[in-house]
Amino acid sequence: MNFDLLIDNLTNPALLFFVLGIIAVYLKSDLEIPANSSKFISLYLLFAIGFKGGQELSHESFTMEIGWSMLFGIFISLIIPFYTFFILKRKLNVFDAGAIAAAYGSVSAVTFVTAVSYLESQQLMLHGHMVAIMALMESPAIIIGLILISMFNKEESNTISKRSVLKHSFTNGSVLLILGSLLIGYFANTKQAEGIRPFTNDLFKGFLAIFLLDMGITSGKKLKAFFSFGWFPIIFAVIIPLVNGCAIALVSSFVTQEITNRFMFAILAASASYIAVPAAMKISVPKSNPGLFLPMALAVTFPINITIGMPIYFLIVQNT
Numbered sequence: 001m002n003f004d005l006l007i008d009n010l011t012n013p014a015l016l017f018f019v020l021g022i023i024a025v026y027l028k029s030d031l032e033i034p035a036n037s038s039k040f041i042s043l044y045l046l047f048a049i050g051f052k053g054g055q056e057l058s059h060e061s062f063t064m065e066i067g068w069s070m071l072f073g074i075f076i077s078l079i080i081p082f083y084t085f086f087i088l089k090r091k092l093n094v095f096d097a098g099a100i101a102a103a104y105g106s107v108s109a110v111t112f113v114t115a116v117s118y119l120e121s122q123q124l125m126l127h128g129h130m131v132a133i134m135a136l137m138e139s140p141a142i143i144i145g146l147i148l149i150s151m152f153n154k155e156e157s158n159t160i161s162k163r164s165v166l167k168h169s170f171t172n173g174s175v176l177l178i179l180g181s182l183l184i185g186y187f188a189n190t191k192q193a194e195g196i197r198p199f200t201n202d203l204f205k206g207f208l209a210i211f212l213l214d215m216g217i218t219s220g221k222k223l224k225a226f227f228s229f230g231w232f233p234i235i236f237a238v239i240i241p242l243v244n245g246c247a248i249a250l251v252s253s254f255v256t257q258e259i260t261n262r263f264m265f266a267i268l269a270a271s272a273s274y275i276a277v278p279a280a281m282k283i284s285v286p287k288s289n290p291g292l293f294l295p296m297a298l299a300v301t302f303p304i305n306i307t308i309g310m311p312i313y314f315l316i317v318q319n320t
Contacts, residue, residue, distance in 0.1 A: 014114060015306055017209045021216020022223075033214040041211045043177060045113050048200045048207075050178040053131025054185020055193050065256055066129045069265075072255045073133035076269050077140040080244060081105030085148045087240075091232045092292075094152045099281045099288035100233075102145025103297050104240060106273035107137045109178065110215065111305055115267040117208060118310050119260055128182075130264045135179045137268055142277060146284055219299035226295035233292060237272075237300035245270030245309055249316040259317050266313035270305050272297035 024031040033041075060066070081101040088097035112134050116126050185193065193200075226233070249266035256262060274297040281288045 014117065014205070014209045014212050015303075018212040018216040018219075018303065018306070021213045021218075022220040023216075025217055025220025032217060033210065038211070038214045041207050041214070042110070044207055045204075045211060046109055046177045047181045048204050049109075049113050049116060050131055050181025051185035051188075051193075051196075051200050053126065053128040054182040055128065055188070055190075056126065057128030057132065057182065058186045058188075060128055068255050069129065069261065070133055070136060072252070073137050073265070073268065074140055076248060076265070077105050077107070077137040078144055079105075080269065081141045081144045081148070084240060085145070088236070089152070094149055094154075095285050095287040096289050096292055098145045098149035098152075099277065099285055100236075100293045100296060101148065102142050102281070103274070103277040103293050104244070104272045104301075105141025105144060106139075106277050107134055107268045108271035108273055108297070108302065109134070110211065111267060111271035111302060112264070113208060114212070114306050115264060115310060117205060118306075118314075119263065122314070124260050126264065127258065127261055128186075130261060131178065131182050134264075134268060135182070138273070141273075145277075149285060215298065215302070219295070219302070222291070222295040223299050225291055226299060229292055233296050234300060237296040238304055241270040241272065241301045241305060242309060242312070245305070245313050246316060249313045250320055252317075253320055262317040263314055266317065267305065267310070270301075270309055270313070272301045274298040274302070 021031075081104065084104050085097050085101035088100050092100070119126055245266040248269035249262060252262040252265040255265075274294055277297075278290055278294055281290070281293075
Protein backbone atom coordinates (compact mmCIF):
# COMPACT_ATOMS: atom_id res chain seq x y z
CA MET A 1 0.00 0.00 0.00
CA ASN A 2 1.08 3.60 -0.62
CA PHE A 3 1.62 4.65 3.00
CA ASP A 4 2.12 8.30 2.07
CA LEU A 5 -1.40 8.24 0.63
CA LEU A 6 -2.72 6.59 3.80
CA ILE A 7 -0.99 9.09 6.10
CA ASP A 8 -2.23 11.96 3.95
CA ASN A 9 -5.79 10.69 4.32
CA LEU A 10 -5.46 10.10 8.07
CA THR A 11 -4.30 13.70 8.57
CA ASN A 12 -7.06 15.17 6.40
CA PRO A 13 -8.75 18.00 8.41
CA ALA A 14 -12.23 16.69 7.56
CA LEU A 15 -11.42 13.27 9.06
CA LEU A 16 -9.77 14.83 12.10
CA PHE A 17 -12.93 16.84 12.77
CA PHE A 18 -14.86 13.54 12.69
CA VAL A 19 -12.45 12.13 15.31
CA LEU A 20 -12.79 15.33 17.36
CA GLY A 21 -16.56 14.78 17.49
CA ILE A 22 -16.11 11.26 18.92
CA ILE A 23 -13.54 12.53 21.45
CA ALA A 24 -15.94 15.30 22.53
CA VAL A 25 -18.59 12.69 23.41
CA TYR A 26 -16.17 10.59 25.46
CA LEU A 27 -14.95 13.68 27.30
CA LYS A 28 -18.62 14.51 28.04
CA SER A 29 -18.19 17.91 26.40
CA ASP A 30 -21.24 20.06 25.66
CA LEU A 31 -19.97 20.57 22.09
CA GLU A 32 -22.78 20.10 19.59
CA ILE A 33 -23.97 21.32 16.20
CA PRO A 34 -27.57 22.65 16.40
CA ALA A 35 -30.02 20.33 14.60
CA ASN A 36 -31.17 23.05 12.18
CA SER A 37 -27.59 23.94 11.29
CA SER A 38 -26.71 20.28 10.75
CA LYS A 39 -29.67 19.84 8.42
CA PHE A 40 -28.74 22.98 6.49
CA ILE A 41 -25.15 21.80 6.05
CA SER A 42 -26.24 18.37 4.80
CA LEU A 43 -28.61 20.04 2.31
CA TYR A 44 -25.82 22.38 1.22
CA LEU A 45 -23.41 19.47 0.57
CA LEU A 46 -25.99 17.62 -1.54
CA PHE A 47 -26.83 20.81 -3.43
CA ALA A 48 -23.18 21.68 -4.10
CA ILE A 49 -22.15 18.22 -5.31
CA GLY A 50 -25.30 17.93 -7.44
CA PHE A 51 -24.84 21.36 -9.04
CA LYS A 52 -21.14 20.81 -9.76
CA GLY A 53 -21.94 17.37 -11.17
CA GLY A 54 -24.58 18.91 -13.44
CA GLN A 55 -22.06 21.44 -14.71
CA GLU A 56 -19.59 18.64 -15.47
CA LEU A 57 -22.33 16.58 -17.11
CA SER A 58 -23.26 19.51 -19.40
CA HIS A 59 -19.77 19.31 -20.89
CA GLU A 60 -19.99 15.55 -21.49
CA SER A 61 -21.53 13.75 -24.44
CA PHE A 62 -23.75 10.77 -23.68
CA THR A 63 -21.88 7.62 -24.72
CA MET A 64 -22.39 3.88 -24.51
CA GLU A 65 -19.87 3.87 -21.65
CA ILE A 66 -22.06 6.23 -19.61
CA GLY A 67 -25.11 4.09 -20.40
CA TRP A 68 -23.34 0.92 -19.29
CA SER A 69 -22.04 2.72 -16.19
CA MET A 70 -25.59 3.62 -15.16
CA LEU A 71 -26.72 0.01 -15.58
CA PHE A 72 -23.65 -1.18 -13.67
CA GLY A 73 -24.49 1.15 -10.77
CA ILE A 74 -28.06 -0.16 -10.58
CA PHE A 75 -26.75 -3.76 -10.74
CA ILE A 76 -24.44 -3.07 -7.76
CA SER A 77 -27.33 -1.70 -5.69
CA LEU A 78 -29.41 -4.79 -6.50
CA ILE A 79 -26.83 -7.53 -5.91
CA ILE A 80 -25.26 -6.27 -2.65
CA PRO A 81 -28.47 -6.32 -0.55
CA PHE A 82 -29.36 -9.71 -2.03
CA TYR A 83 -26.22 -11.56 -0.96
CA THR A 84 -25.70 -9.67 2.32
CA PHE A 85 -29.26 -10.46 3.44
CA PHE A 86 -28.50 -14.19 3.55
CA ILE A 87 -25.26 -13.63 5.49
CA LEU A 88 -27.08 -11.43 8.01
CA LYS A 89 -30.07 -13.76 8.34
CA ARG A 90 -27.82 -16.43 9.86
CA LYS A 91 -27.33 -14.29 12.98
CA LEU A 92 -30.14 -11.71 12.97
CA ASN A 93 -33.90 -11.65 12.57
CA VAL A 94 -35.47 -11.06 9.15
CA PHE A 95 -36.36 -7.41 9.85
CA ASP A 96 -32.85 -6.39 10.93
CA ALA A 97 -31.23 -8.47 8.17
CA GLY A 98 -33.38 -6.76 5.52
CA ALA A 99 -32.79 -3.26 6.90
CA ILE A 100 -29.00 -3.72 7.14
CA ALA A 101 -28.85 -5.33 3.67
CA ALA A 102 -30.75 -2.35 2.23
CA ALA A 103 -28.39 0.08 3.99
CA TYR A 104 -25.29 -1.60 2.58
CA GLY A 105 -26.79 -1.92 -0.89
CA SER A 106 -27.78 1.74 -0.92
CA VAL A 107 -25.26 4.59 -0.86
CA SER A 108 -24.01 7.25 1.52
CA ALA A 109 -24.13 10.73 0.00
CA VAL A 110 -21.71 12.02 2.65
CA THR A 111 -19.15 9.29 1.87
CA PHE A 112 -19.57 10.19 -1.81
CA VAL A 113 -18.96 13.87 -1.04
CA THR A 114 -15.89 13.01 1.05
CA ALA A 115 -14.58 10.87 -1.82
CA VAL A 116 -14.97 13.82 -4.21
CA SER A 117 -12.82 15.87 -1.85
CA TYR A 118 -10.30 13.00 -1.79
CA LEU A 119 -10.13 12.99 -5.61
CA GLU A 120 -9.54 16.74 -5.62
CA SER A 121 -6.61 16.24 -3.24
CA GLN A 122 -5.15 13.92 -5.91
CA GLN A 123 -5.70 16.65 -8.57
CA LEU A 124 -8.48 14.60 -10.18
CA MET A 125 -11.98 15.75 -11.10
CA LEU A 126 -15.28 13.90 -10.75
CA HIS A 127 -17.22 13.15 -13.94
CA GLY A 128 -20.73 14.59 -13.72
CA HIS A 129 -22.58 11.40 -14.68
CA MET A 130 -21.31 9.71 -11.49
CA VAL A 131 -23.58 12.06 -9.49
CA ALA A 132 -26.57 10.80 -11.48
CA ILE A 133 -25.45 7.21 -10.91
CA MET A 134 -25.23 7.82 -7.15
CA ALA A 135 -28.81 9.12 -7.13
CA LEU A 136 -29.99 6.13 -9.18
CA MET A 137 -28.42 3.72 -6.65
CA GLU A 138 -30.41 5.01 -3.64
CA SER A 139 -33.75 3.32 -4.34
CA PRO A 140 -33.14 -0.20 -5.79
CA ALA A 141 -31.43 -1.47 -2.62
CA ILE A 142 -34.32 -0.25 -0.43
CA ILE A 143 -36.83 -2.03 -2.65
CA ILE A 144 -34.80 -5.29 -2.70
CA GLY A 145 -34.42 -5.20 1.09
CA LEU A 146 -38.15 -4.81 1.58
CA ILE A 147 -38.97 -7.54 -0.94
CA LEU A 148 -36.66 -9.95 0.90
CA ILE A 149 -38.27 -9.07 4.24
CA SER A 150 -41.70 -9.73 2.71
CA MET A 151 -40.60 -13.09 1.28
CA PHE A 152 -39.01 -14.41 4.48
CA ASN A 153 -41.27 -12.77 7.05
CA LYS A 154 -43.42 -15.38 8.81
CA GLU A 155 -45.47 -12.79 10.69
CA GLU A 156 -48.51 -12.02 8.55
CA SER A 157 -49.44 -9.08 10.76
CA ASN A 158 -46.33 -7.15 9.68
CA THR A 159 -47.23 -6.33 6.07
CA ILE A 160 -45.34 -3.79 4.01
CA SER A 161 -47.09 -1.26 1.79
CA LYS A 162 -45.32 -1.53 -1.58
CA ARG A 163 -46.83 1.72 -2.80
CA SER A 164 -45.51 3.74 0.15
CA VAL A 165 -42.08 2.11 -0.22
CA LEU A 166 -41.81 3.02 -3.90
CA LYS A 167 -43.08 6.56 -3.31
CA HIS A 168 -40.64 7.18 -0.46
CA SER A 169 -37.72 5.70 -2.40
CA PHE A 170 -38.12 8.14 -5.26
CA THR A 171 -39.27 11.24 -3.35
CA ASN A 172 -36.74 10.97 -0.53
CA GLY A 173 -35.39 14.46 0.18
CA SER A 174 -31.70 13.62 -0.45
CA VAL A 175 -32.49 11.90 -3.77
CA LEU A 176 -34.77 14.73 -4.89
CA LEU A 177 -32.28 17.47 -3.96
CA ILE A 178 -29.27 15.90 -5.62
CA LEU A 179 -31.19 15.04 -8.79
CA GLY A 180 -32.78 18.50 -8.89
CA SER A 181 -29.41 20.21 -8.34
CA LEU A 182 -27.89 18.01 -11.04
CA LEU A 183 -30.53 19.11 -13.55
CA ILE A 184 -30.23 22.80 -12.58
CA GLY A 185 -26.44 22.61 -12.89
CA TYR A 186 -26.82 20.90 -16.27
CA PHE A 187 -29.07 23.61 -17.70
CA ALA A 188 -27.19 26.59 -16.18
CA ASN A 189 -24.67 28.12 -18.57
CA THR A 190 -21.08 28.82 -17.53
CA LYS A 191 -21.69 32.52 -16.84
CA GLN A 192 -24.70 31.75 -14.61
CA ALA A 193 -22.80 29.02 -12.74
CA GLU A 194 -19.87 31.37 -12.15
CA GLY A 195 -22.16 33.68 -10.14
CA ILE A 196 -22.64 31.06 -7.39
CA ARG A 197 -19.21 29.42 -7.70
CA PRO A 198 -17.94 30.96 -4.40
CA PHE A 199 -20.84 29.24 -2.62
CA THR A 200 -20.68 25.86 -4.39
CA ASN A 201 -16.87 25.53 -4.51
CA ASP A 202 -14.98 27.80 -2.12
CA LEU A 203 -17.04 27.00 0.99
CA PHE A 204 -17.36 23.29 0.30
CA LYS A 205 -14.44 21.87 2.31
CA GLY A 206 -15.20 24.04 5.33
CA PHE A 207 -18.83 22.93 5.47
CA LEU A 208 -17.73 19.30 4.96
CA ALA A 209 -15.40 19.56 7.99
CA ILE A 210 -18.19 20.94 10.22
CA PHE A 211 -20.60 18.28 8.98
CA LEU A 212 -18.11 15.51 9.79
CA LEU A 213 -17.65 17.00 13.26
CA ASP A 214 -21.41 16.58 13.70
CA MET A 215 -21.22 13.03 12.34
CA GLY A 216 -18.48 12.26 14.87
CA ILE A 217 -20.63 13.53 17.75
CA THR A 218 -23.60 11.47 16.51
CA SER A 219 -21.44 8.34 16.12
CA GLY A 220 -19.87 8.72 19.56
CA LYS A 221 -23.30 8.82 21.21
CA LYS A 222 -24.36 5.56 19.52
CA LEU A 223 -21.22 3.48 19.99
CA LYS A 224 -21.76 2.36 23.60
CA ALA A 225 -25.23 0.88 22.97
CA PHE A 226 -24.05 -0.67 19.70
CA PHE A 227 -21.32 -2.73 21.38
CA SER A 228 -24.00 -4.59 23.36
CA PHE A 229 -24.99 -6.48 20.17
CA GLY A 230 -21.73 -8.48 20.17
CA TRP A 231 -18.98 -8.89 17.60
CA PHE A 232 -20.94 -10.00 14.51
CA PRO A 233 -22.34 -6.56 13.49
CA ILE A 234 -18.92 -4.94 14.03
CA ILE A 235 -17.07 -7.55 11.94
CA PHE A 236 -19.73 -7.30 9.21
CA ALA A 237 -19.54 -3.48 9.17
CA VAL A 238 -15.75 -3.63 8.73
CA ILE A 239 -15.27 -6.57 6.34
CA ILE A 240 -18.23 -6.36 3.95
CA PRO A 241 -17.65 -2.74 2.80
CA LEU A 242 -13.96 -3.45 2.14
CA VAL A 243 -14.83 -6.62 0.21
CA ASN A 244 -17.49 -4.79 -1.82
CA GLY A 245 -15.22 -1.82 -2.51
CA CYS A 246 -12.22 -3.91 -3.57
CA ALA A 247 -14.33 -6.26 -5.73
CA ILE A 248 -16.03 -3.39 -7.57
CA ALA A 249 -12.73 -1.51 -7.96
CA LEU A 250 -11.48 -4.57 -9.89
CA VAL A 251 -14.66 -5.50 -11.80
CA SER A 252 -15.41 -1.90 -12.84
CA SER A 253 -12.51 -2.09 -15.31
CA PHE A 254 -14.86 -4.04 -17.61
CA VAL A 255 -17.23 -1.06 -17.68
CA THR A 256 -14.82 1.91 -17.76
CA GLN A 257 -11.08 2.51 -17.76
CA GLU A 258 -11.42 5.97 -16.20
CA ILE A 259 -9.67 5.93 -12.79
CA THR A 260 -11.97 8.49 -11.16
CA ASN A 261 -15.12 6.62 -12.22
CA ARG A 262 -13.78 3.28 -11.03
CA PHE A 263 -12.79 4.82 -7.69
CA MET A 264 -16.28 6.32 -7.25
CA PHE A 265 -17.92 2.98 -8.13
CA ALA A 266 -15.80 1.34 -5.39
CA ILE A 267 -16.87 4.04 -2.90
CA LEU A 268 -20.54 3.67 -3.81
CA ALA A 269 -20.34 -0.12 -3.39
CA ALA A 270 -18.49 0.17 -0.07
CA SER A 271 -20.64 2.88 1.51
CA ALA A 272 -23.78 2.33 3.57
CA SER A 273 -26.81 4.60 3.78
CA TYR A 274 -27.65 6.20 7.13
CA ILE A 275 -30.16 8.77 5.87
CA ALA A 276 -32.45 7.37 3.15
CA VAL A 277 -32.64 3.76 4.36
CA PRO A 278 -33.35 4.51 8.06
CA ALA A 279 -36.12 6.89 6.96
CA ALA A 280 -37.63 4.23 4.67
CA MET A 281 -37.37 1.48 7.30
CA LYS A 282 -38.96 3.66 9.97
CA ILE A 283 -42.04 3.95 7.75
CA SER A 284 -42.15 0.45 6.27
CA VAL A 285 -40.46 -1.90 8.78
CA PRO A 286 -40.93 -0.50 12.29
CA LYS A 287 -39.75 -3.83 13.76
CA SER A 288 -36.22 -3.26 12.43
CA ASN A 289 -33.81 -1.88 15.01
CA PRO A 290 -32.21 1.49 14.11
CA GLY A 291 -29.92 1.09 17.12
CA LEU A 292 -28.23 -1.68 15.13
CA PHE A 293 -28.05 -0.60 11.49
CA LEU A 294 -27.44 3.13 12.12
CA PRO A 295 -24.23 2.68 14.18
CA MET A 296 -23.02 -0.01 11.76
CA ALA A 297 -23.23 2.40 8.83
CA LEU A 298 -22.30 5.61 10.59
CA ALA A 299 -19.92 4.69 13.42
CA VAL A 300 -18.06 1.76 11.83
CA THR A 301 -18.34 1.62 8.02
CA PHE A 302 -18.10 5.36 7.40
CA PRO A 303 -14.78 5.89 9.27
CA ILE A 304 -13.38 2.63 7.84
CA ASN A 305 -14.06 3.89 4.31
CA ILE A 306 -12.59 7.34 4.78
CA THR A 307 -9.46 6.13 6.60
CA ILE A 308 -8.22 2.87 5.05
CA GLY A 309 -10.87 2.18 2.40
CA MET A 310 -10.23 5.12 0.07
CA PRO A 311 -6.43 4.61 -0.22
CA ILE A 312 -6.97 0.88 -0.89
CA TYR A 313 -9.62 1.43 -3.59
CA PHE A 314 -7.53 4.18 -5.20
CA LEU A 315 -4.45 1.94 -5.22
CA ILE A 316 -6.43 -0.88 -6.89
CA VAL A 317 -7.83 1.31 -9.68
CA GLN A 318 -4.40 2.84 -10.30
CA ASN A 319 -2.72 -0.53 -10.73
CA THR A 320 -5.30 -2.68 -12.56
